[in-house]
Amino acid sequence: MSQNITVLDVAREAGVSASTVSRYLTGVTSVSKIKQEAIARAIELLDxxxxVLAQSLKSGSTKTIGIVTQALESPFFGEELKGVEQAIAGTGYALLIVSGHWQAREEKDHAELLIARRVDGIIIFTSTASDKQIQSLSRQVPMVVTGRRMDMPRAVGLAVDNEQAAFEATQYLLEQGHRRIAHISGRVGQPDTEARLQGYKRALKTAGIKPDAKLIAGGDFSEAGGMLAINQLLEARGSFTAIFAANDQSALGARLGLYRRGIRVPEDLSLIGFDDLLLANYMLPPLTTIRQPTFELGKLAGQTLLNMLAGKTETVVQPQFELVVRESVRRA
Amino acid sequence: MSQNITVLDVAREAGVSASTVSRYLTGVTSVSKIKQEAIARAIELLDxxxxVLAQSLKSGSTKTIGIVTQALESPFFGEELKGVEQAIAGTGYALLIVSGHWQAREEKDHAELLIARRVDGIIIFTSTASDKQIQSLSRQVPMVVTGRRMDMPRAVGLAVDNEQAAFEATQYLLEQGHRRIAHISGRVGQPDTEARLQGYKRALKTAGIKPDAKLIAGGDFSEAGGMLAINQLLEARGSFTAIFAANDQSALGARLGLYRRGIRVPEDLSLIGFDDLLLANYMLPPLTTIRQPTFELGKLAGQTLLNMLAGKTETVVQPQFELVVRESVRRA
DNA sequence: TCCGAAACTGAAAACGCTTTCATGAAATCG
DNA sequence: CGATTTCATGAAAGCGTTTTCAGTTTCGGA
Structure with missing residues (x-):
């Protein structure tokens, strides 16, 4: 374990001053050929x-982006994370990652922790905070949040049009002749949960169907929640021929609940999800779902933040959803 | 955006010296009640x-742990990540996370990037590097790797006994009367892939069965790889009544491949996995698998590293696997 | 041959904190 | 009550860089 060797050691070894070494490193001013070589040799020799700490202290920039996710183990956020990773690859930025565990309080505390660590910017995946709170945080550091839309100088929100997407998912079921359509909703209080519920209701109303409270079960975006929702739905004894789940994970949970009761998909019941996680492809049968470009969403978030940090003010483009038809829906 | 306020501003406001403010903050020496209050007021007032950068520069410790994962979107690594997160919760440490994308080269580069950022320690999930390389890195910073076993002063490896676990998985199939057992292997070159393959072979040999190359398909721990392996297995025209997949994700892919061909599980074919991801529980039918305590593995890795950083040299306890019987295996 | 511009360089200050070092005041002790 | 600890504090040094500032050379042009 060699002691810390500093720019001064290099300077001594190369027979120049520390300033010159620094200039060699930053490349901001020209350094004579002969000294360049001496410095290069010294650096090599001393390894x-x-x-970086001293550099950051001086420059004020840590070249670090803070990420607040809600669940580190989530395949959805994992995919978003991967998108951000790709966006920052090769830029010299690194990711400091914390989780809010779906708790507004924890999310706020951890975001402040990131700020205390002097991150250059913050990305929050599906924030549980209000627009106001996010705006307030953005006074200290530029922010990007996913899962909702927003467009301010220092705080932008990126999301598909959840309401419209849910509308089209439900409409697809209606087009297939379903009239009694149940909904497994998302985590209560989240804007996207609310938007998807509204889209579902609007589609029903547009088709002249009155939404039925017995056909709406509370979920929480998790597999377990989806399974519980199936119980709730079946116990309420409202009949239905199709389910629109607020996300794929809920759909997966629901799928097991149905399997347990011997209800076949799609023969007895149609099922549609939301997100298009990798696993949607591997469900039995493969799940028809609304594709949210999760990876691209993360990538877009990363790029947008990078732009903000670089002072570029390009207009933000919002991601688009898409219906992916597989095999879990059948004509009624 | 207030300019940076420093300990000196606080000192001025409170009518004391910067040293005293620092002492108040670190609590290392006693400060008179009256000044404590004045400082507290000043801190409050100036917000x-x-x-942290200046603190780190001074102390040499960044209170940051570097994590090298192989795939940010992986449910397996996600669970491990969550374990680490729990281990460090409340300790003041934060996580700098990078991905090696299963590339030895990239893993090394990114690990060195973490070192350059002066992390206090590094955890690598399922390292693609050799023991030697890890040992070499550990000269610069204490390391913990998962997915293999290892016990050196500054580099410890944490893993279940992969060979024995695979042995028992295969043996379970044998006990259920299966004689022709196929194996979908993991990513080539990984020590755990190799260990699981060896355990599989040993179980067969112990039962007096000669391993058959036609029954071993190359996978890569991914869903797509598992599906491809099914094709490979069926095209090789070796008959078999059970499959041992090197991990649950492969098993999930295999499951879809079988579904596509109308092969029922477990009626026509038994399937056993490895890991016990959350989704194993939600497969149709729920998957019998070797449980690897993934979350605990991450937690253990975090705790072990924390101990190393604190200079405590407790003997490392290795995690244990466990067979979880669900519904994907039936008597032959 | 002289002059201003350009190229190159070292000393020193600064980033914001912690930690000796030194010192005066207060508390303890025989 | 005088001598010794202990307590509380400020000044200053130091962590490892980068960045003025202030030259010294070197060079092209007149």
Whole structure:
């Protein structure tokens, strides 16, 4: 374990001053050929790496982006994370990642922790905070949030049009002749949960069908929640021929609940999800779902933040959803 | 956007010296009641947060743990990540996360990037590097790797006994009367892939069965790989009544491949996985598998590293696997 | 041959904190 | 009551960089 070697050691070894070494490193001013070589040799010899902390202290920028996710183990957020990772690849930025565990309080505390660590910007996946709170945080550091739309100088929100997407999912079921359509909703209080519920209702109303409270079960975006919702739905004894689940994970849970009761998909019941996780492809049968470009969403979030940090003010493009027809829906 | 307020501003406001403010913050020496209050008031008034960079520069410790995962979107690594997160919760440490994308080269580069950022320690999930390389890195910073076993002062490896686990998985199939058992292997070159393959073979040999190359298909721990492996297995025209997949994700892919061909599980074919991901529970039918305590593995990795950083040298306890019987295996 | 511009360089200050070091005041002790 | 600890504090040094500032050379042009 060599002690820390500094720019001063290099300078001594190369027979120049520390300033010159620094200039060599940053490349901001020209350094004579002969000294360049001496410095390069010294760096090589001493195996010197500049201390990023000192650099950051001086420059004020840590080249670090803070990420607040809600669940580190979630395949959905994982995909978003991967998108951000790709966006920042090769830029010298790194990711400091924390989880809010779907708790507004924890999300806020952890975001502030990121700020205390002087991250250059923050991305929040599906924030549980209000627009106001996000705006308030954005006074300290530029922010990007996913799962809702928003467009302010220092705080932008990126999301598909959840309401419209849910509308089209429900409408697709209606087009297939379903009239009694149940909904497994998302985590209560989240804007996207609410938007999807509204889209579902609007589609029904547009088709002249009155939404039935017995056909709406509370979920929480999790597999277990989806399974519980099936119980709730069946116990309420409202008959239905199709289910629109607020996300694929709920759909997966629901699928098991149905399997347990011997209800076949799609022969007895049609099922449609939301997100298009990788696993939607591997469900039995493969799940028809609304594709949310999750990876691209993360990538877009990363790029948008990078732009903000670079002072570029390009207009944000919002991601688009898409219906992916597989095999879990059948004509009624 | 207030300019940076420093300990000196606080000192001025409170009518004390910067040293005293620092002492108040660190609590290392006693400060008189009266000044404590004055400082507290000043901090409140100015909304002061100490600059972590300056602290780190001084102390040499960043209170940051670097994590190298192989795939940010993986449910397996996600669960491990969650474990680490829990282990460090409340300790003041934060996580700098990078991905090696299963590339030895990239893993090494990114690990060095973490070192350059002066992380206090590194955890690698399922490292693609050799023991030697890990040992070499550990000279610069304490390391914990998962997915293999290892016990050195500054580098410890944490894993279930993969060979024995695979042995028992295969043996379970044998006990159920299966004689022709196929194997979908993991990513080539990984130590755990190799260990699981060896355990599979040993179980067969112990039962007096000669391993058959036609019954071993190459996978890569992914869903797509599992599906491809099914094609490979069926095209090789070796008959078999059960499959041992190197992980649950492969099993999920295999399950879809079988579904496509109208092969029922477990009626026509038994299937056993490895890991016990959440989704194993939600497969149709729920998957019998070897449970690897993934979350605990991450947690253990976090705790072990924390111990190393604190200079405690407790003997490492290795995690244990367990057979979880669900519904994907039937007597032959 | 002289002059201003350009190229190159070192000393020193600054980033914001912690930690000796030194010192005066207060508390303890025989 | 005088001598010794202990307590509380400020000044200053230091963590490892980058960035003025202030030259010194070097060079092209007149």
């Amino acid at each position: 010197f790496t500049p201390n | 002061f947060t100490p600059n």
